[in-house]
Amino acid sequence: MEPGSDLLTAALLRSDRFRIEREGDWQRLDAIVTAIEKGRLRRISDADLLALPQLYRTVASSLSIARSISLDTATLGYLETLVQRAWFVVYGPRTSLIGWLRGFLGGGWSRSVRGLGIDLAVAFAVMVAGTIVGWLLVAHDPDWYGAIVPGQFGDGRVPGASAETLRGTLFGNSGQNGLGVFAAYLFSNNAGVSIMAFALGFAFGIPTLLLLVQNTAMLGAMLWLYHGAGLTIDLIGWLSVHGTTELFAILLAGGAGLHIGRSMAFPGNRSVLTAASESGRRAAQVMAGVVLMLIVAAGLEGFARQLVDNTPGRLAIGGFMLAGWCAYFFAFGLRRR
Known part of the structure; x- marks a missing residue:
């Protein structure tokens, strides 16, 4: 096997391992943010609301690590979008003027x-x-x-x-x-x-x-x-x-x-x-x-x-x-x- 193929395989394995270890938090944050964006706050459990700030920080940390180890573009794009959406939910304006x-x-x-x-x-x-x-x-x-x-x-x-x-x-x-x-x-x-x-x-x-x-x-x-x-x-x-x-x-x-x-x-x-x-x-x-x-x-x-x-x-x-x-x-x- 060529050295380049070995490096590509190692990178893919590292990306898969990184995703598997953290994907549960990403999906949970994504579900919470989506529910809030759709105005379905009552459907969110108290445990999820309390965990929201910590989940945001965890996913933001995942994005930082993903950038440093140069994960695949699709994963980086997903994490960047999720962090931006979560930021507006956690720290952004709570409501519009109307x-x-x-x-x-x-x-x-x-x-x-x-x-x-x-x-x-x-x-x-x-x-x-x-x-x-x-x-x-x-x-x-x-x-x-x-x-x-x-x-x-x-x-x-x-x-x-x-x-x-x-x-x-x-x-x-x-x-x-x-x-x-x-x-x-x-x-x-x-x-x-x-x-x-x-x-x-x-x-x-x-x-x-x-x-x-x-x-x-x-x-x-x-x-x-x-x-x-x-x-x-x-x-x-x-x-x-x-x-x-x-x-x-x-x-x-x-x-x-x-x-x-x-x-x-x-x-x-x-x-x-x-x-x-x-x-x-x-x-x-x-x-x-x-x-x-x-x-x-x-x-x-x-x-x-x-x-x-x-x-x-x-x-x-x-x-x-x-x-x-x-x-x-x-x-x-x-x-x-």
Whole structure:
């Protein structure tokens, strides 16, 4: 037999031995990766899922050895493809943008909101208290009104204004320009408050509480003013079109900030950093939804509130949005785990 034939035979034997010793791991990894790629995660056993990282490293090592000993091209190609596919499963992005949105809107966001629990209850109580404080302050001393409500909106909405003047800011075309500016200010202010209420949660939540009180005190002062003119329901209707969404967004942002602050103040058996990290992930998902709510509120303020010029219609829109948000957050996806 020629020396070249001996070398070829030895190489083939070495390749066959290498494949036989490791092929079982290759096939097992291939089956797991294929099932994951086809979305058949439930068909994969717990043992296979736990073994996935180790199998990936084993096959990657096999590829390295195969390259060093110059195995046949077919084996090298198979291993390279398998390692690439496995890398995306083990270390690559877990889902596409569409997949993330589907999971986020399909229950992930609502579950994160429900996970805030007591933080939302505290934020809601503080917002109610802030509204009452604003009302009581201006009722006791109307001079407080100028300190609570921005001065640039005192064109007609000031203590002592007639009912006709205040009504003109809510209905008809005469007061729509000024009212539109005021609505734009409310949206910009509420968006800023939502972001700050979340960001200040890292200071153990105390600044978040103060910010919620300060913001809702303006609402209380406005309610007092229009109540004196017998226009309380009309003001609530005007505000509710976009306000039920905006105020709900502020509530969620405040709850998210408090959630982080509370976990840092009372971390339990965890370290402060670990507690902040865990609560931060949930709060961040809630804030992603808050941004969406503010966009919806902007659309409602820009179109629905302008088109509907009567209190019953405005209340219907605001009530529908409030009911929709409540149903989504507190009823949707309860059976999903």
